Amino acid sequence: MASNKNTVRKVALAYSGGLDTSVILKWLQDTYNCEVVTFTADIGQGEELDHVRPKAKALGVKEIFIDDLREEFVRDFVFPMFRANAIYEGEYLLGTSIARPLIAKRLMEIAAATGCDAIAHGATGKGNDQVRFELGAYHFNPNIKVIAPWREWDLTSRETLLAYAAKHKIPITKKKGGGSPYSMDANALHISYEGGGLEDPWWVPDDSIWRWTKNPEDAPATPEYITLKFEKGDVVAINGKRMKPYKVLATLNELGGKHGIGRLDIVENRYVGMKSRGCYETPGGTILLKAHRAIESITLDREQAHLKDELMPKYASLIYNGYWFSPERRALQALIDDTQQKVNGEVRLKLYKGNVYNAGRRSKDSLFDARVATFEDDKGAYNQKDAEGFIRLNALRLRTGAKRDRR
Structure with missing residues (x-):
């Protein structure tokens, strides 16, 4: 393990400036004896990011990237997902899931541009985000080394993280009012x-x-x-x-x-x-x-709409599980986007x-025809007698089965 760690020269870290990633930054420097590049994404979280640069500088980081990705996030990730009406397990609108592929994409761009031979993230070994980040990373570089400290170190609680930060004089920004009891x-x-x-x-x-x-x-x-x-x-x-x-x-x-x-x-x-x-x-x-x-x-069209509804759970699961860059998600997206032309x-x-x-x-492209759907006189727009043959044809297999069951 030690020899493997010695081969890492430079790491691109997805860095928020919070407790976890601040500790990770120092831990990477000490454990891998490597240079760390930090990347912080503004994807509309509404938090002030002014503290990120000075904190990274205080830990010796020379290359610090803080990128405004808000427009790209909504345009290229959120909106395409909503064209599919995607919901995971009937309720969840995939807010966290859809942000991860963009962060992974930009992290890998920075890693390539700065000559990093590894990337690192702060996702735990229990969650979905580790999968999302890493599947995205491997899409852009199949040979990239991924460092996930939560799967390596022995810091297993907030208390141990705070103790590590105090020991190594890592600056930690305390949240107003003591912060939230939730992640x-x-x-x-x-x-x-x-x-x-x-x-x-x-x-x-x-x-x-x-x-x-x-x-x-x-x-x-x-x-x-x-x-x-x-x-x-x-x-x-x-x-x-x-x-x-x-x-x-x-x-x-x-x-x-x-x-x-x-x-x-x-x-x-x-x-x-x-x-x-x-x-x-x-x-x-x-x-x-x-x-x-x-x-x-x-x-x-009815069959377009029904097909989209049938495919939606698969599409939502792909996003939830981290497969945004997979060929099957891209294929589904092409179909979905084609349905949206009107x-x-x-x-x-x-x-x-x-x-x-x-x-x-x-809509000027509406398929709703009031002349056909009306309960009033439709003036010949729809021949109600046509429904008789339609029903008899669709009932044929049911009638045949019913006759068999009565024999």
Whole structure:
């Protein structure tokens, strides 16, 4: 093991500046006797990143990358996923899952550009993120060495991490108010909470856990109506104002949070085999999903829509399990994107006390034909007598089976 460690000269570390990755940075320097390059991604987590550079510098890092990836994240990862209406296990909108491939992609670009022969991350050996980061890394460089300290060291708790930081004089930024008792992860799509009391699936957290959304009981008593404009399956304007993807999502987060929309408390099945409980806030994503299904309801052919719904659980699992760069995900994406060519138009929504309601949809590419669907006189647009033969043909196998069973 020691000889293997001696072969590592330079490591690119996915670095947040928090306790875990600050300890990892020093641990890499000491354990592998190597140079460390740090990479911090701004993907809309809403945290100040000013502390990252001085902390990395204090530990002797010479190459420090802090990249604003917010627009790329929403445009190239979140929006393509929402074209598929992806939900994992019926509820989870994949907020953490969809961020990992972008971080892995940029980390590998930096590793290549700075001559690193290894990368490192702070994901634990119990979670999904280790899989997501590493599958993404191997896509870009099949021979890259991956260092996952949580699978190597003997620092097994927050207390041991703090002791290590104190011993090595690692600067740790204390959060205001003592920080959160939960493990939190945020980006432009969502914020998640795990650990602490949430490890008891019967325990109900108090309302202080939620940071982005109002308690629906305290949300405005007056509904708010908004109109979203879609072009090829993506929202391009809110209430008539055109916006870039990140601004769209940020605006929907603000609107959804105001009305208490997007709270979730679930137990999910991790890829590594265990069950995990988490609470999530995805206000903008909840609105976006409702609106996208509404515009698809009038613009997608029936069999297109049904095929998408059949494929969606597979697509969602691929993202959850870390296979964003896999050939099967790319193949599904090509099919999904092809279905979106006529998904254009407007959707009106009502936001009210934790809920999103459809309040109208219209499109120049609509397949909805009121002349055919009407309960009034359709003036010959539809011959109701045609239904008799249709029913008899579809009933043929059922009638044949029924006759056999009566013999």
